Amino acid sequence: MTKSDDEHRAKRKTPYNERSDLDKLQSQWNKLSGLHLRDEPSAAIVRCSTAAEIAANYAIRHEWAEQTQFDAVVVDQFLFWANGLRGKVERLFVPIYFARPKKSKTAKALIASAEKINKVRNEVVHQGRFSNATEAGEVIAEAKRFIDIIVGLSQPGFDIQDRARSKGK
Incomplete structure (x- = not known):
């Protein structure tokens, strides 16, 4: 017996571009874990940096929605302008989240991690350098710390690994 097209469609995943930042983050994390296990360290590094940037996007969108009257289109323009993880953290997140960024250990940790x-x-x-499993493991651990901190500021106790395990059940 076969399922109807409607039943089959209902069980499909939401298209990636229609997912929330946290769901995109989870997809990236799941993918990088597989890459790391299959000994594809360079690809895992790219994927974990993408996951960190998506986590920054989430945190920025959340804080800017809380603290400004800019609509989502304007915030998306700022995200595009900031160009990359470091720019998003230093230009968009830290200045709006932390009252005194230069005195905040968390702000300094986020900037250093980024x-x-x-x-x-x-x-x-950009340089075509190949990585190895040890270096990839270190960058993945750094990305996990970054993600857990930046998302955890709006979702206390957030842990990307725990979220991955609970989504898999």
Whole structure:
């Protein structure tokens, strides 16, 4: 017996571009885990940096919705302008979230983490450098810290690994 087209369509995943930032983040995290397990370290680095950037997008959209009257289209333009993880963190998130960014350990940690992730990602993407499993593991761990901190500021206790496990059930 076959399912009707409607039943089959209902069970399909939401198209990627129609997903929320957190669902996109989860998809990226799941994909990078598979790449890392299959010993594709350079691809895993690119994927984890994408996941970190999506986490930054989520945090920026959340904070700007809370603290400004800009609509989503304007915020998306700012995200495009900021161009990359480091720019989004330094130009859009830290200044609006932290009252005193230069005195905040969390703000400094986010900026430093974004720099580390971005540096290795850029070496892989722009210089064609190949990575190894150890380096990929380090960047993935850094991305996890970054993601858990930046998303956790609006969702206390957020843990991308726990979310991955609970979504898989």
